[in-house]
Amino acid sequence: MNDLVMGHTAMSNLNGGQRVAVKYFTAALVLFLAQCVFGLLAGIQYVKPDFLYNVLDFNVNRMVHINAMIVWLLFGFMGSVYWLVEDEAGTELVGRKLAEVVFWIFSAAVAVVVVVYLFVQRGPGTQESLWLINEGREYIEAPRWADFGIVFCVLVFFYNVAATFMKGRWSGISGVLVMDLVALAGLYLAGMFYTANVSIDQYWWWWVIHMWVEATWEVLVGCIMAWGLMKTLGARRKIVTTWLYVEVALMFGSGILGLGHHYFWIGTPEYWLGIGGFFSALEPIPLVAMVVHAVYDSGVHRFRSTNHPALAWLIAHAFGNFFGAGVWGFMHTLPQINLYTHGTQWSASHGHLAFYGAYATIVIAMIYIALQRWRGDVWMSAGLKGGWRWKWSLGLQVTGMVGMTIALLIAGYEQSFIERAIGGSTWYGFFQAQTHAWFMQGMIWRQAFGWVFTVGVILLLWDLIAIGRGETRRIQTLGHASNEGVTA
C-alpha cells in the first residue's frame, strides 16, 4: 500500500490481473467510441438515405455499430473479472502471460474482422463467405473463423479465472461467476452452424443472444455489482452475496423460459405465446431487486463512498437496467402487443436503453474503480478536482440515451399503427410509415440526441485521462468489507 505511486498511472500500482484488466478496458473504450461513430453514420442514413450509398451502406454501419458494442462489452466484462480476480481469490492470477497473449490475439482478430467488414463487406452465397467474411446473422455476424477464435479466447479466460479461484479461495461471488462463465461460453456454441432452415437457425440463434443478454450477462453484472458495492461503499459481503443469490434465482427463474418471447413468430408452436409471455413478464422482478439492493446499500452507507463516479455509474446501472431491460422490455413483451411491435423501432428503443443501462454503465463504473487504483488509490470522493467532467459526461450520456430511446419509441408507435395496424404490414405500408412526419421527426431527434450522447462519451474519455492525475490525497477510508463467507 505504501509503495503506491500517487497521481500517475503506474503499472506498479496494480496486481497481475489488474495489469491485464487495464488493457481490456482500454480496448473496450476504443470500441465504445467506434460504436458511437457507426451509430451516428447509420442514423444519418435514416434522415439522408443517399449518404454513403454504395460506399458504406446502412447494413455495414449498423453491423459495425452493434458488433462493436458486443465486443466492447465483452472486453469490459473480461477486464472487470481480471480486475477483481486476485482480490477475490486472495492469490495471484494463474496464467498472466497467457492472459496477455490472448488479449493481443483477441484484439488483432477483432481488428481483422472489422477491416473485412468495412472493406470487403460481402461475398458470394457460399460457405466460404460465411467462414471468411460475414455470417450475416445479427449480433453474431463474425465469420466462423472468428467464432473459433472467440471460443478459444473465452476458454483461456475461463481457465485463468477458475484456476485462480481453485488455487486461492472461493466465495459466493466467485462461485456464481465461474458457473455463469461456463454457461456463457457454452451457449456461444449454439450459434456456430449453418442451416437452410430459417426457423431452426433463429431458434438456436436466440439461445445465444437471449441467454447472453437476458440471462448470463445479467448474472455476470450481478457479480460485478456485488463486488463493486463492497468496494465503493464497504457493503458487507454476507449481504451482497445473499442478494446475488436472490438475483440469480429470479434472473434464471424468469429469464430462461423468458426466451419464449422470441419464439412467438418464428414458426415455433403456439405454447410459446403463453410461456414466453408469462415468464418474460416476470423478467423485470430481479431488476427491481437490483435497484432496491443498490439504493438500500447506498442509503445505509449514507452515500459515503470511496469513489463517487463509480458509485454514480453503479446506480445509473441499477436504474438503467430496470428501465431499459425491465420496463422497456415488458412494455412490448406480451404477444398481443408484440404482434404489432415486433421488428419495429420499438425494438430499437428497447435495445438502446437496455444495452446501455444494463451493461455499458457498469463497465464504466468498473473502469473508474480501476483508474483510482491505477493512479495510486487516490481520492475520488467529494471535492474531486475536475469533478464536473464525470458529472457532465454522465448527464450528457444519460440525456442523450433517454432522448434517443424516446425518439425511437415514438417512431415505433407510429410504425406499429401505420405500417402494421392500418397498412397491413406490406412493403407499401412499411414505407408509408417510414416517410410519415412523425417517424421522420423521431429519426431527426434520435440523431440530435445521438450527438449529445457522443459528446458525453468524448467527455468520459477526457475524464478518464485526467481524473486523479496529480492527486495527492489518499482514497477515502471506510469500514472494510467483511470477508466472512470466503472459504480458503
Next chain:
Amino acid sequence: MEQTPWWASEEMWRKTAIWVTAVMAVVLILLTFDSVAVITAGGERVPAYSVINQRIYYRFDRERGYQVPEIGDAAPLFGEALTEEQAEALVSLGKMTVQAKNCMNCHTLLGNGAYYAPDLTKAWLDQGWGAEVVREQLMVQFLMDPGNNARGFGSGRRMPQMDITEEEARGVVAFLKWMSSIDTNGFPANFQPIAQEGD
C-alpha cells in the same frame, strides 16, 4: 447480532438459486426437443422445401383467429418442378446468399434483424410485385440491379448493389417463397397479400 430469519439466509437463497436454475434449464431442454421436431422442414409448421413447387396463400383462419399460410395447387417456381433435394439446394443457396450479403442488417426475417428496410417474412406474397405472372421475374431483376429498380415507394431509400448473380437471385426468391409458407402464428398481422390464381 440479531439472528437472520430463514427466508433471508444466504444458504436458503443459494439452494433456491441452484434448484430454480436447474428446473428451468430442464424444462427448456424438454420444450426444445418438441419445438425443434415441429420446426424441422417437413414438420407440422415448417413445410418441406419442395413447397416452392406449389402456390402459397396467406388466409384468415376463423378457428385460430389470425392469418395462416395455405398450400395450394402446383405452381412451380420459374416454371420448373424440383425434387426435394433440388428444392433444398436452391433454398439453401438463397439462404446463404441472404447471409453472405448481410441482408439482416437492413431487413428483418420473421421480424428479426434491422428496421431500415421491409420485413421479408411474407415478401413473396407482397402486393408490391404487382401481378402474380410477373412477380418472379421482377424479383430477380430487382435483386440483381436494385439501384435501377428501386422499390422505396418515395422514401428515397434504395437497396445497394449487392453483386447478386442470377443464380443467387433465383435462390433468394426460392428462399423467400419457402419462408412465406412458415406458420408464424399470424405474424405479420393484417397482411394484405398479392392476388393469386385461386383467390
